Amino acid sequence: MNQKRIGLIGAGKMATALASGWIRSGLAQPENMLASDPYEAARKSFREQTNIPTTDSNREVLESSGVVLLAVKPQVVPELLEELAESATSEHLFVSIIAGARLDRFEAVLPKSRHIRVMPNTPCLVGEGASGFAAGSTATKDDLKLVEDLLSTVGIALPVAEHLLDAVTGLSGSGPAYVFEIIEALSDGGVLSGLPRATATQLAAQTLLGAAKMVLESGQHPGQLKDAVTSPGGTTISGLHQLEQGCMRGTLMNAVEAATKRSQELGKTST
Ligand SMILES: NC(=O)C1=CN([C@@H]2O[C@H](COP(=O)(O)OP(=O)(O)OC[C@H]3O[C@@H](n4cnc5c(N)ncnc54)[C@H](O)[C@@H]3O)[C@@H](O)[C@H]2O)C=CC1
């Protein structure tokens, strides 16, 4: 077994996003990885998108790979852990991206191995991911460095206390879905005001990208940047007034809070 080799258990959407990002950045080569999934349709789609070989055997992944990404749904965790317990060794580092699934559960069932819990998001696919991560009690500095390198080649990676990973899930894990809806709604507004759909969607997406870059690169408070767009008696304040009346800010806060609570609940059912 090669301790540096990366294996993936669960060849679904998030495994595809991460693996594609690693290959794109040159950090990993498809022929040096292996992914398992019980469903041929999932394996086929994963192979087509990543060129990584696949198998239906999780055991085969553990036998070949020292670094094992766990990318299955939370509901599968109890049966998966039971299966992994048969072949997990002290040479394995498990990196779980499973929403809600807590490190103490992994450490109890797979006590010989080391564990790191991560919450990434799908923009890892295009090198713009946002991930939070927390180390298990026996993970080494080298393990943490390896996982931080894996995550930071496909976006930003921030260490957080484990209990805050549910909040990371509610904000940046689920966040791309909120933002896709915001882009769609802005595009709808453009169409309502007469723009062709393709033009409206491009303008909406680029506006989010540009505004996000300004927040990350200027170091200025988002409120300051908002004020700089907003002329007295101008167009922007008329639009902002509508957003306030529609409770946009409170609604987004509620969305993050609800998704955080759901991650906490999933943690209870997956353990
Ligand atoms: N989709 C997203 O945006 C994000 C997902 N996550 C987490 O990543 C995990 C995977 O999510 P997705 O990729 O969206 O789900 P998905 O459903 O696309 O992928 C999960 C894959 O696991 C496979 N699977 C089921 N049982 C298995 C088993 N016993 N052994 C091996 N593979 C098995 C399924 O066939 C499926 O292909 C979840 O726990 C989710 O919470 C985390 C961050 C973002």
Ligand SMILES: O=C(O)[C@@H]1CCC=N1
């Ligand atoms: O919806 C979910 O449960 C997963 C976790 C974060 C993003 N997708």
